Amino acid sequence: MSNWHIPLSDLDYGSEETAAVQRVLQSKWLSMGPEVQAFEQEFAEFLGVKHAIAVANGTAALHLSYLALGVEPGDEIIQPAINFVAAANISVAIGVTPVFADIIGLGEPTIDPADIERRISPRTKAVLVMHYGGYPCRMAEIQGICQKYGLALIEDACHAVGARYLDSQSRAPHGNMVGNLGDIACFSFFSNKNLATGEGGLVATNRDDLGERLRLLRSHGMTTLSWERHKGHASSYDVILHGYNYRLDELRAALGRVQLKKLQRNNSRRQQFVSAYQQHLTPISGWTVPFSDYFGDSAYHLIVIVAPDKETRTHVVKTLKEAGIQTSLHYPCLPDFTAFRHLTSHDLEQSRLFAQGVITLPLFPTMTLDQVEQVCSHIYELSHLAPVKDDLP
Incomplete structure (x- = not known):
């Protein structure tokens, strides 16, 4: 697939995916139809939510979420400064101001509930949380803040399909699925995600009013769809609001x-490899392994x-690349991008x-423990050779 000795990610694709595609091709129905309906039902059952609306991509999911919640130009959405740019870009695109909140810390890079509350203003309409790396935010605190101030709560769950939220205070043996913790949740099925379809996304909610509005917004505000008319279940349609073509x-x-x-x-395989990484890397002095x-x-x-420090990072990334090990950066601090520097941060x-x-x-489900050990071996050696600054926190 690439020239990397150990790539950043890879797909668990095989004969089952080939058969699924062949099934669709043989049906000769390619646009949104029975496969989408079945996927939505199965995903809703998996999450335990009433409504799962499949869409074109994760960015479309965010856009529709804002619109369904009635966010308007001039409003503010509090969101993490560490996230992919999509949530902030869509905010700006619809005339909403993204208000960036800090993360809890290097070991827990999810949005800080205390900083959320500090940044609430009369213009705040919603709080968007991002479950960084697949690890749920401190949702009990955030839910309480949103309830106190009457704010909508949006989950950016693009990293966290299949995760469950457990209350850290009670340490209960079970919890709610991520995607079932706020008013609305957004998922991405981009090629590097745990559930990968190339492009694609989904919006989940338990609110009937939001579910109905999301379905209309997804497909031009039309009251019936092509598949329903093709099957003879409808012969005409009305357009009852201004929508988009965000169909899957x-x-x-x-x-x-x-x-x-x-x-x-x-996800269980990923957990095995993460545990191995943590076992090898946590003891290295001066470095932080988040969520260890x-x-x-x-x-x-x-x-x-x-x-x-930044110099050590640059040195390690360069040396790993020379060894054929691919890395990435999740993420730059959003307000430091040129497009957002005009905002207070x-x-x-x-x-x-x-x-x-x-x-x-x-990290990917088809990797091996030997590959994990190879990566860790390089980092262990480099951590002793890199120009680490002793005076940094």
């Missing part, structure tokens, strides 16, 4: 159904480490420290 196609839905069946097994003491049920989407110390040192390491 049958091929990706068929792939999603197969990937959903593999998800829990593959996490006790809950993560989706284990990412394994990241935080170097002591004070007091994001932990987010900026995290962004300058974080390294994303290879």
